[in-house]
Amino acid sequence: MHFTAEDLRLVLELVELLGRPSRENLIDRPDVIQKLASLFHADFIGHAVWSRHNGQFEQATHWGRDAHMAVEYEQHFQFLDPISPLLIGxxxxxxxxxxxxxxxxxxxxxxSDFLLRYRVYSGVDLYPHDAGQIQFNYRFWTSNQKKRFGEREVSLLNMLRPYLINEYQLRHMARTNTQTDTAVENYASFLVQKSEKPKPNHKAHKLLAGLQPAEREALCRLISQIPYDPSVAAQWNGFDLCVEYAADEHKKGRAYMVYLLARTVGSGSWFQQHFDLTLREGEICPLLLKGLADKQIAAILKISYWTVRIHVGRILEKLAIDSRAGIGLAVLKASHNTSVDKAYLPHTSSIVFPS
Structure with missing residues (x-):
């Protein structure tokens, strides 16, 4: 596919902007939205988040039309939308x-009752999703009835797809840090610079301490590749790897922060992230949530009954609960305090930022 020099310039500028965290919705960032509109030759850009809890789109926003359009879509017309079901999968x-x-x-x-009123006729859509569940969408549409979106727009949007997902994760993290007592330092993260070993923060140090030497080496190798290699899947052991531009104190070139974000509430990685648990303690927690007895957990994890007992005692202490019956309440409390939206974090594709 042939792209003009202007196309490539806009893509590089967008990649730069999408790698910088912001609490603002993408639609509310003029520097980003104007470049997206120019790149796709679109005069309407829509965005909504899929709520797995409610089974519908929420937080609908858009650029280029009357403010009531997003409200109408969220409250009524999403249920008449014939395009969305065809995009699943x-x-x-x-x-x-x-x-x-x-x-x-x-x-x-x-x-006839919705798009025609707002002069929105055709476009290109992107619905990143995880395990069959749509997480959020972007729509780039036009009021030009003669325009046909095709290979060019699809290629450009697929090129930006991992960066849009990464931006969504950075936004989720930025909002969480502002609205709760959670700080960026409470996420496991690594400072990445070319030709240097990734530098872990204190949370990442704890995570690495629970791994075997070969596992630590493999994770560090993956962390080193994430910002540079488009073939690398940005996932590890239940975590999504999210990339942010970082200040380079030594002026040795571009620096990045790679964050490990737990994908699913109640998973082992989620317990590790929220309660400073070890890898093994994180593995045990989802089994406790299922109501399994210590002997059953021991059989599943192939460890001794008494080892499970020791781990469970430490888990109860770290979660500040008196019995295993309280683990479900601890999950609900923690997820309520740290969730900005009801959608889980999306599946992350590989992320490559320009050097």
Missing amino acids: REDAVPSDSLIDRRTFRNTEYF
Whole structure:
């Protein structure tokens, strides 16, 4: 696919901006949204977050149209939207015209009663999702009835896909740090610079201490590759790896912070992140949540009954609960205090920032 010099310039500028954390929704960042509009030749950009809890889109926002449009979509028209169901299971960007015949689409109530009023006719959509559950969407559409979004727009959006996911995670983290007592230092993170070993913070040191030497080496090798290698999947042991530009104190080139963010509430990695548990303690917690007895846990993890007993005692102490029956309440309390939205973090593709 051929891209102009202007296309590539905008992509590089967007990659730079998307790698810088912000509490603001992407739609509310003029520096980003104007470049996206220019890149895709779109005059409407929509964004919404999928709530696994409620089974619908929430936090709908948009750029380029009347403010009421997002409210109407969230409250009513998302349930008439014929495009969304056709995108489930698709990882890559898709032009709307390739999903449904344009004439058929324009005969729908969704188009005639909603999009037509706002002069939104066709575009390209991206719905990153995890394990079949849509997490959030981006829509780049136009009021030009003759325009057809195709290979160019799909290629550009697929190029930006990992950076949009990464931006979503940075935003989630930035909002959590502001609205709760959680600080960035409470995430396991590594400072990454070329030709140097990743430098772990205190949380990452604790995580590394619970690993075997070969496991530590493999994780550090992965951390070193994440900002530079497009073929590397940004996941490890239940964590998503999120990349942020960092200040380079020694002026040796671009520096990055790689954060480990637990993917699923109640998972072993989530317990490690929130309660400073060891790797083994994190593995035991989801089994306790299922109500399994110590002997059953020992059999599953292939460790002794007495080792499980020791771990459970330490878990209760770290979670500040009196019995294993309180672990579910501890999860609910912790997830309530640290969740900014009800959506889980999305599946992360590889992330590569320009040097």
